[in-house]
Amino acid sequence: xxxxxxxxxxxxxxxxxxxxxxxxxxxxxxxxxxxxxxxxxxxxxxxxxxxxxxxxxxxxxxxxxxxxxxxxxxxxxxxxxxxxxxxxxxxxxxxxxxxxxxxxxxxxxxxxxxxxxxxxxxxxxxxxxxxxxxxxxxxxxxxxxxxxxxxxxxxxxxxxxxxxxxxxxxxxxxxxxxxxxxxxxxxxxxxxxxxxxxxxxxxxxxxxxxxxxxxxxxxxxxxxxxxxxxxxxxxxxxxxxxxxxxxxxxxxxxxxxxxxxxxxxxxxxxxxxxxxxxxxxxxxxxxxxxxxxxxxxxxxxxxxxxxxxxxxxxxxxxxxxxxxxxxxxxxxxxxxxxxxxxxxxxxxxxxxxxxxxxxxxxxxxxxxxxxxxxxxxxxxxxxxxxxxxxxxxxxxxxxxxxxxxxxxxxxxxxxxxxxxxxxxxxxxxxxxxxxxxxxxxxxxxxxxxxxxxxxxxxxxxxxxxxxxxxxxxxxxxxxxxxxxxxxxxxxxxxxxxxxxxxxxxxxxxxxxxxxxxxxxxxxxxxxxxxxxxxxxxxxxxxxxxxxxxxxxxxxxxxxxxxxxxxxxxxxxxxxxxxxxxxxxxxxxxxxxxxxxxxxxxxxxxxxxxxxxxxxxxxxxxxxxxxxxxxxxxxxxxxxxxxxxxxxxxxxxxxxxxxxxxxxxxxxxxxxxxxxxxxxxxxxxxxxxxxxxxxxxxxxxxxxxxxxxxxxxxxx
Ligand code: GDP
Ligand code: MG
Numbered sequence: 001x002x003x004x005x006x007x008x009x010x011x012x013x014x015x016x017x018x019x020x021x022x023x024x025x026x027x028x029x030x031x032x033x034x035x036x037x038x039x040x041x042x043x044x045x046x047x048x049x050x051x052x053x054x055x056x057x058x059x060x061x062x063x064x065x066x067x068x069x070x071x072x073x074x075x076x077x078x079x080x081x082x083x084x085x086x087x088x089x090x091x092x093x094x095x096x097x098x099x100x101x102x103x104x105x106x107x108x109x110x111x112x113x114x115x116x117x118x119x120x121x122x123x124x125x126x127x128x129x130x131x132x133x134x135x136x137x138x139x140x141x142x143x144x145x146x147x148x149x150x151x152x153x154x155x156x157x158x159x160x161x162x163x164x165x166x167x168x169x170x171x172x173x174x175x176x177x178x179x180x181x182x183x184x185x186x187x188x189x190x191x192x193x194x195x196x197x198x199x200x201x202x203x204x205x206x207x208x209x210x211x212x213x214x215x216x217x218x219x220x221x222x223x224x225x226x227x228x229x230x231x232x233x234x235x236x237x238x239x240x241x242x243x244x245x246x247x248x249x250x251x252x253x254x255x256x257x258x259x260x261x262x263x264x265x266x267x268x269x270x271x272x273x274x275x276x277x278x279x280x281x282x283x284x285x286x287x288x289x290x291x292x293x294x295x296x297x298x299x300x301x302x303x304x305x306x307x308x309x310x311x312x313x314x315x316x317x318x319x320x321x322x323x324x325x326x327x328x329x330x331x332x333x334x335x336x337x338x339x340x341x342x343x344x345x346x347x348x349x350x351x352x353x354x355x356x357x358x359x360x361x362x363x364x365x366x367x368x369x370x371x372x373x374x375x376x377x378x379x380x381x382x383x384x385x386x387x388x389x390x391x392x393x394x395x396x397x398x399x400x401x402x403x404x405x406x407x408x409x410x411x412x413x414x415x416x417x418x419x420x421x422x423x424x425x426x427x428x429x430x431x432x433x434x435x436x437x438x439x440x441x442x443x444x445x446x447x448x449x450x451x452x453x454x455x456x457x458x459x460x461x462x463x464x465x466x467x468x469x470x471x472x473x474x475x476x477x478x479x480x481x482x483x484x485x486x487x488x489x490x491x492x493x494x495x496x497x498x499x500x501x502x503x504x505x506x507x508x509x510x511x512x513x514x515x516x517x518x519x520x521x522x523x524x525x526x527x528x529x530x531x532x533x534x535x536x537x538x539x540x541x542x543x544x545x546x547x548x549x550x551x552x553x554x555x556x557x558x559x560x561x562x563x564x565x566x567x568x569x570x571x572x573x574x575x576x577x578x579x580x581x582x583x584x585x586x587x588x589x590x591x592x593x594x595x596x597x598x599x600x601x602x603x604x605x606x607x608x609x610x611x612x613x614x615x616x617x618x619x620x621x622x623x624x625x626x627x628x629x630x631x632x633x634x635x636x637x638x639x640x641x642x643x644x645x646x647x648x649x650x651x652x653x654x655x656x657x658x659x660x661x662x663x664x665x666x667x668x669x670x671x672x673x674x675x676x677x678x679x680x681x682x683x684x685x686x687x688x689x690x691x692x693x694x695x696x697x698x699x700x701x702x703x704x705x706x707x708x709x710x711x712x713x714x715x
Contacts, residue, residue: 001048001049001160001161002047002048002049002050003047003048003049003050003079003080003081003157003160003161004049004050004052004077004079004080005044005049005050005051005052005079005080005081005082005083005156005160006051006052006054006073006074006079006081006082006083006106007019007022007051007052007053007054007082007083007085008054008057008070008074008082008083008084008085008097008101009056009084009085009086009087009094009097010056010057010058010086010087010093010094010097011056011057011058012056012087012376012492013056013085013086013087013090013094013113013114014085014087014113014114014143014144015053015056015085016053016501017143017144017498017501018083018085018111018113018141018143018149019040019042019051019053020500020501020504021143021146021149022042022044022045022051022149022152022153023042023043023044023045023051024042024045026042026043027040027041027042028040028041028042037055037065037066037069037419038053038055038414039052039053040052040053041053044153045153046153047153047157049080049156049157049160051083052073052079054069054070054073054074055069055070057070057097058093058096058097059096059097059100060097060100060101060104060197061204061206062206062207062208064418064419065419066419074101074104074106074194075104075191075194078106079106080107080160080163081106081107081108081109081156081159081160082101082104082106082107082108082109083108083109083111083152083156084097084098084101084108084109084110084111085110085111085113085143086098086110086111086112086113087113087114087492088112088113088114088115088117088118088125088140089114089117089118089121089493091247091251091255092244092247092248092251095134095247095250095251096243096244096247098110098134099169099243099246099247100197100243102134102135102136102166102167102168102169103168103169103194103196103197103200104193104194104197105165105166105168105191105193105194105195105196105197106165106166106193106194107159107160107162107163107164107165107166108136108159108166109136109137109138109139109152109155109156109159110130110131110134110136110137110138110139111139111141111143111148111152112125112127112130112138112139112140112141113141113142113143114142114143114144115140115141115142115147115148116142116144116145116147117493121257121258121265122258123255123256123257123258124255124256124258125140125254125255125256126253126254126255126256127140129253129254130250130254133249133250133253133254134166134250135166135167135168136166136167137155137159139151139152139155144495144498165193168196169196169243169246171242171246173227173230174223174226174227174230175227175231175238175239175242177223177227178203178220178223178224178226178227178235179196179199179200179203180199181219181220181223182198182199182200182202182203182216182220182223183195183196183199185202185213185215185216185217185219185220186198186199186202186213186216189212189213189216190209190212190213198212198213200239202216202217202220203220203224203235203236203239204235204236204239205217205235205236265493266494267491267493267494270494271377271491274374274377274381275377275380275381275491277384280377280381281381284378284381287369287374288400291362291365291366292362294306294361294365295307295358295361295362295365295404296358296362296435298311304361305361306357306358306360306361306362307358309357309358309360309361310354310355310356310357310358312357313353313354313356313357314350314354317346317350317351317353317354318350320346320350321342321346321347321350324338324341324342324346325338325342328341328342335540336533336540339529339533339540340526340529343529343533344525344526344528344529344530345522345525345526347525347529348521348522348524348525348526348528348529348580348581348584349518349521349522349525351580351581351583351584352436352521352581352631352633353514355405355435355436356510356513356514358404358435359404359405359408359435359509359510359513360506360510362401362404362405363401363404363408363505363506363509363510364502364506366397366400366401367497367502367505367506367509368497368502370397370505371495371497371498371501371502371505372494372495372496372497373491373492373493373494373495374494375397376491376492377491378393378396378397378400379392379393379394379396379397380393380491381393382396386468386471389468389471389472390471390472390475391421391424391467391468391471391475392416392418392421394415394416394421394425395413395416395421395424395425395428395467395471397412397415398410398412398413398416398425398426398429399425399428399429399432399463399464399467401429402429402430402432402434403432403433403434403435403460404434404435405434405435405436405513405634406429406430406432406434406630406631406633406634406637407512407513407633407634407636407637408509408512408513409429409430409432409434410426410429410430410634410637410638410640410641411509411512411637411640411641412429413425413426413429413641414641420475422641423641423642423647424470424471424474424475426638426641426642426651427470427474427638427642427651427654427655428466428467428470428471430630430634430638430655431462431463431466431467431470431626431627431655432460432463432464432467433459433460433463433626434582434630434634436581436582436583436631437459437582437583437625437626438456439583439586439600439601439602440578440582440583440585440586440622440625440626441455441456441459441622441626442456442600442601443586443601443602443605443606443609444609444618444619444621444622446601446602446603446606447602447605447606447607447609447610447618448606448609448610448613448614448615448618448619449615455622458619459622459626462623462626462627462662463626463627466627466658466662469658469693469697470654470658472697473696473697476696476699512637513633519636520632520633520635520636521580521581521631521632521633523632524579524580524632525580528549528576528577528579528580528584530548531547531548531549531552532544532547532549532577532588532591533547534547534548535547535548536548536551544591544592545592549573549576549577550569550573552572552573552576553569553570553572553573553576554569556569556572556573556576557569557571557572559572560572560624561679561681562664562667562679562681562682562685563617563620563621563624563660563663563664563667563682564613564614564616564617564620564621564667564671564676564678564679564682565613565617565620565621566612566613566617568612570589570592570593570612571589571613571621573588573592574588574589574592575624575625575628578625578631579629579630579631579632580631580632581631581633582625582630582631583600585625586598586600586601586602586605589602589605589609590602590604590605593605593608614676615670615674615676616667616670616671616674616676616678617667617676619666619667619670620663620664620666620667620670621663623659623662623663623666623667624659624660624663626659627655627658627659627662627663628655628656628659628660629652629655629656630655635648635652638651638652661689661692661693662689664682664685664686664689665686665689665690665693667682667686668682668683668686669686
């Protein structure tokens with residue numbers, strides 16, 4: 001028989017590992033309707049049953065889209081059975097969700113995961129006792145070691161076949177009678193099977209349930225009053241407390257913990273060092289420096305694997321371009337076609353794909369850190385800083401990946417549980433200087449600042465500050481408020497990385513990158529090539545100075561006069577071609593200034609830049625290009641995460657506007673310090689911009705109370 005089976009559990013309890021172990025390569029990934037949360041479906045090995053991976057959640061209250069998705073799936077789609085995966089090393093927290101799932105009346109099996117670690121610690125869990133207490137079958141497994149997987153498959157099939165429903169949780173005294181009263185009031189208005197779930201939700205004051213049965217809540221108002229009075233607390237906290245009491249009872253009677261070493265487990269001891277208030281950040285910086293060294297370093301101490309492979313691939317694309325050009329000439333191919341092939345397609349796509357080896361090395365290192373469990377510590381360490389600004393420490397990992405490339409950075413935001421944090425992160429990742437922006441930074445540093453490393457540091461500091469600024473402002477908007485992300489302090493113990501998980505994660509990220517290069521970048525490269533090479537009567541032009549793009553640049557340049565770019569159309573055009581790939585800026589300016597062959601960091605145009613921009617104009621040019629809309633490929637990635645073009649448009653507009661506001665301020669402030677000649681319009685705009693930003697940062701946060709109360713509750 002073929003059944004639909006849902007997989008539910010807390011984040012980090014091994015859900016993905018179990019999903020992979022059960023379904024292998026048969027996975028399909030889509031989206032849950034209306035939200036940008038992955039929906040993974042796969043066929044369970046050796047059966048015809050389908051396994052649906054629900055998002056990782058801690059409870060069934062409708063606070064987050066993840067919880068709503070899970071709840072709606074179980075209630076509306078009625079899976080035949082439910083696997084609730086539970087981290088056996090952390091039963092107290094995990095069973096909180098289990099108790100709620102039991103009330104939903106779906107046939108269910110508890111998969112008690114991480115049993116290998118329980119055994120290693122010398123703890124004993126009475127499986128039969130646990131099963132009896134909870135009223136559902138419990139199967140001990142280790143997803144990572146693939147132990148107990150067959151038992152689990154047999155059990156879940158059996159439960160699905162027999163429709164064996166779990167026994168709903170029972171409580172005592174006035175609480176139980178309030179539940180029974182609520183069940184009575186709800187009879188016939190909600191599905192009979194999950195009536196206990198609804199009854200408890202009604203007592204909790206769950207909006208969705210009240211909406212479904214508006215009179216029911218009034219009918220039982222006196223019962224609620226009675227028991228709120230008895231406990232002198234609100235219904236929802238009494239319910240949470242009762243559940244924790246029950247869990248303590250269950251755990252107390254079924255788990256025998258071996259005496260713990262005074263110093264704690266090895267994980268604890270490592271954590272004491274790496275999450276130390278003072279050592280945490282320096283250790284983290286050292287690890288990241290090492291990773292960058294492996295992925296990108298190319299200098300006096302030799303060439304790193306990443307840099308070597310990138311160099312090789314870039315040479316290969318270079319040769320490919322030359323060979324194709326030569327072949328075209330030999331075969332008298334039309335010049336426009338040669339140009340399209342060589343400059344448009346091979347040049348544009350090659351420029352982006354050239355980063356791939358470096359990316360793969362970078363992803364590999366980061367994925368290993370993630371698998372081991374170190375990234376959770378980084379998020380924890382950074383949370384101390386980020387929380388201060390109302391952001392989650394978990395946003396930090398995408399930002400970190402984003403310093404390699406914005407595409408996987410934006411994609412990495414997917415692991416953040418709270419939708420609002422995830423969206424804000426996806427919108428802000430590309431403020432970080434990615435690999436393609438480095439040559440631009442090097443060019444500006446070389447042209448006007450004697451190659452000073454301070455320019456590079458400025459770029460990273462600017463990126464982080466803009467992320468924080470955006471976060472602070474966005475949190476005040478309705479669409480990002482109301483779903484805070486409490487940091488779950490419990491850190492999973494360190495694990496040896498799973499080869500399959502690592503390989504799959506690296507492959508997925510690299511493949512997404514290649515797909516973007518093959519689609520969006522290809523199209524945009526062709527478009528920009530066309531605008532550079534044609535005039536309005538669609539004749540191919542000799543010089544970019546006669547092209548459509550020049551006309552666009554002539555119009556746009558006025559917009560950038562307040563930024564100190566002067567009466568030069570070239571800089572606005574360069575910024576546009578940067579949308580294909582940021583390092584394109586340099587090649588475009590080379591073309592516009594009539595340089596035949598331009599080096600990576602554009603040494604040939606340093607003098608021109610110095611005279612045309614001056615140091616204040618140059619720093620504002622850099623600032624704008626670091627912050628404004630990222631390359632098309634990254635915009636595509638943002639669209640995937642944000643879900644709609646409307647949100648994506650909002651994000652891109654925000655990036656461009658904030659880039660403009662900040663660049664004007666940087667120009668005027670820096671220009672005043674070095675005594676540059678600044679136009680009045682710049683001064684005026686600068687004052688307005690500062691006023692706008694100050695207002696946005698200090699304006700009252702209308703959702704603060706909401707954010708805070710939910711946060712306290714979760715604590
Ligand atoms: P998810 O967040 O629930 O999807 O959890 P993951 O599947 O990503 O697992 C989190 C971590 O726990 C990973 O490092 C896994 O390798 C590890 N893990 C998962 N199952 C087990 C297990 O049974 N035993 C051990 N020792 N580690 C496990
Ligand atoms: Mg997972």
